[in-house]
Amino acid sequence: MSRIVYVNGDYLPEEEAKVSVFDRGFLFADAVYEVTSILDGKIIAFDGHAKRLKRSLDELQMQNPISTEDLLEVHHQLVKRNELTEGMIYLQISRGNPGDRDFAFPSEDVTPTIVLFTQTANLLNNPKVATGMKVISVDDQRWARRDIKTTQLLFPSMAKMMAKAAGVDDAWMVEDGHVTEGSSNNAYIVKDGKIITRNLGHEILHGITRAAVLAYAEAAQMQIEERPFTIDEAKKADEAFITSASTFVMPVVEIDGVALGDGKPGKSSLRLREIYLEESLKQAV
Structure with a gap:
């Protein structure tokens, strides 16, 4: 079974997950990310990661496309849908797709791109x-x-x-x-x-x-x-x-x-x- 990933509000099989070639995360690394660990199916230090995410977005004058409460629910859904007991969830938010390549930031009506996916890993018993x-x-x-x-x-x-x-x-x-x-x-x-x-x-x-x-x-x-x-x-x-x-x-x-x-x-x-x-x-x- 392939992983279920989250892209801009949708839960999709990883083979169907796509981001535009004009996305500024792809073209300029104009994006921020967080990685949270999952142990026994639970999220470690979520509040700390959510607060740092907000700080990173603020420092780059980037919109936040999701509330903290909704972000936590997405994390829980990915854990559940992928039956993840131990591993990580990767989160990335980019400034989005303005429709073409330009060094200047797009206007605020461009919606940021948000992607999350799970990774299985042996965290507790790392050799x-x-x-x-x-x-x-x-x-x-x-x-x-x-x-x-x-x-x-x-x-x-x-x-x-x-x-x-x-x-x-x-x-x-x-x-x-x-x-x-x-x-x-x-x-x-x-x-x-x-x-x-x-x-x-x-x-x-x-x-x-x-x-x-x-x-x-x-x-x-x-x-x-x-x-x-x-x-x-x-x-x-x-x-x-x-x-x-x-x-x-x-x-x-x-x-x-x-x-x-x-x-x-x-x-x-x-x-x-x-x-x-x-x-x-x-x-x-």
């Missing part, structure tokens, strides 16, 4: 939790507004391929000597029991999982320092990890070929993953 991830560092060559979750993902995709070519799992991007984030995740190091991660700004995505993990870490009386850190500092850390909607909290055990600690997933990251999953499942909808 990388046991082994930890290995990463390399690469120069950050993205545009300056990384705090807006746009579909301009060409360089992160290239960074991921650089990591794959190097035989590792991911790349941490570096700008002005300091780590910004991973190709699709926020980055952290742990030194002497202190969790260090870059402070919020235009340089990084304001991760929904990041916010939750830091709140849980604070509640667990873990020390947190939000500031930029260098790749050399990261290589000397006791442990490291990443966070994202689909990986939750994932240990990092090697950076540029340098093993961290004993080369195994660190206690802090594994404990935070445990806390995050426990608390998130309580609040899932």
Whole structure:
């Protein structure tokens, strides 16, 4: 059975789902997106993703074609119609189809395009939790507004391929000597029991999982320092990890070929993953 996807108000078999070649998401990456995780058939952190979606749309002066309540219902319908128990829902909103290609934004009477689809994935029992991830560092060559979750993902995709070519799992991007984030995740190091991660700004995505993990870490009386850190500092850390909607909290055990600690997933990251999953499942909808 093919997936049922959502396109502009309709639920369709994926083979019948179509978007115009003149859609600005296709022509200009003039679009924003969100990814929510599904565990046990329930949506993780929906409110946080909905709020960030609104912020991204506002920052790009883009209309929102759907209310938060209706968006939640679409998520539930996709879970139900695709019998999804564990995986993700991808959401994308573009500025729509103005009928031709033009750099200038179309008038407000052009309706944005909205698309959602499901992806099945093994999130809870990801084998990388046991082994930890290995990463390399690469120069950050993205545009300056990384705090807006746009579909301009060409360089992160290239960074991921650089990591794959190097035989590792991911790349941490570096700008002005300091780590910004991973190709699709926020980055952290742990030194002497202190969790260090870059402070919020235009340089990084304001991760929904990041916010939750830091709140849980604070509640667990873990020390947190939000500031930029260098790749050399990261290589000397006791442990490291990443966070994202689909990986939750994932240990990092090697950076540029340098093993961290004993080369195994660190206690802090594994404990935070445990806390995050426990608390998130309580609040899932």
